[in-house]
Amino acid sequence: MSEFFxxxxxxxxxxxxIAIASSLIFIFQTIxxxxxxxxxxxxxxxxxxxxxxxxHSFHIFSFRNLINFLLGFSWSGIAFFSLIxxxxxxxxxxxxxGLAFIFIFFLVMKTMMKLAEDNSFNxxxxxxxxxxxxxxxxxxxxxxxxxxxxxxxxxxxxxAITTHQxxxxxxxxxxxxxxxxNQVLIVEPA
Numbered sequence: 673m674s675e676f677f678x679x680x681x682x683x684x685x686x687x688x689x690i691a692i693a694s695s696l697i698f699i700f701q702t703i704x705x706x707x708x709x710x711x712x713x714x715x716x717x718x719x720x721x722x723x724x725x726x727x728h729s730f731h732i733f734s735f736r737n738l739i740n741f742l743l744g745f746s747w748s749g750i751a752f753f754s755l756i757x758x759x760x761x762x763x764x765x766x767x768x769x770g771l772a773f774i775f776i777f778f779l780v781m782k783t784m785m786k787l788a789e790d791n792s793f794n795x796x797x798x799x800x801x802x803x804x805x806x807x808x809x810x811x812x813x814x815x816x817x818x819x820x821x822x823x824x825x826x827x828x829x830x831x832a833i834t835t836h837q838x839x840x841x842x843x844x845x846x847x848x849x850x851x852x853x854n855q856v857l858i859v860e861p862a
Contacts, residue, residue, distance in 0.1 A: 684753050687766075691746035697739050737774050744773030795855050797823050798830070798848045802862050809833060809840040809859065819846060819859065832857040 677685055731737070748769035749762060756762040798821055809817030809832050817840065819832045832848075833856055834840055846859035 681753075683759060683762075684750065687746050687749035687753065690742055691750055694739050694742035694746055698743055701736065701739065732774075737777065740773045740777045741770040743770075745770035793823060793826075793828065795830070795851050795857070798828075798857060799850060800848065802845050802847050803830075803832075803857075803859070805832075805840050805842050805844045805846055808842050809846070811837055811839045816856065819857065821848070821857075830857055831855075832859045834859050836860055 677688070680688070745766045749766040752762055752765055756765060801821055801823070803819040803821035805817060806820050806829060807818040809815075809819075811834065813833045813835060816831045816833055818829055821828055821830060832846070833852075834846070835858065840846055840859070840861055845862035847862045848857050848859050850858045852858060
């Protein structure tokens with residue numbers, strides 16, 4: 673290994689040292705991610721990426737982003753070293769690629785967060801939705817019937833009552849007005 677670095681320019685050596693270290697850490701982080709461990713160490717400075725969910729924030733100054741920056745910075749410095757003679761321009765190009773790596777990581781994470789959705793059922797999400805009566809709902813809260821209602825892409829069969837003066841027959845459309853303490857829907861004809 674020392675022969676590889678023996679006749680190398682000092683700037684190129686620095687790029688190689690950073691590339692090797694950051695690549696090993698990146699591989700380690702990736703392996704830990706596959707096993708469900710969160711290997712990121714967040715700094716004191718965080719920003720909300722505007723994903724609409726406070727539980728998913730993007731941390732600009734995090735260890736993971738530092739590694740992403742160093743990967744782009746070092747490997748682009750190695751790749752462009754023989755192409756760009758001016759060291760200042762080489763450094764600027766390397767910094768630009770490092771920042772691009774962070775930006776790409778941000779876009780990937782934002783896209784992945786959009787794909788995650790909460791499919792847990794909450795009976796309160798049925799309010800103001802229309803449903804089909806499955807089993808006749810007796811008039812004036814005199815008994816329970818059943819309705820079929822679609823919430824977040826899944827159809828549910830739920831108990832329902834009505835304050836309407838007439839029974840609501842099977843096959844009719846109803847609108848959910850409210851929910852009782854016992855998770856029974858109060859409906860009216862749509």
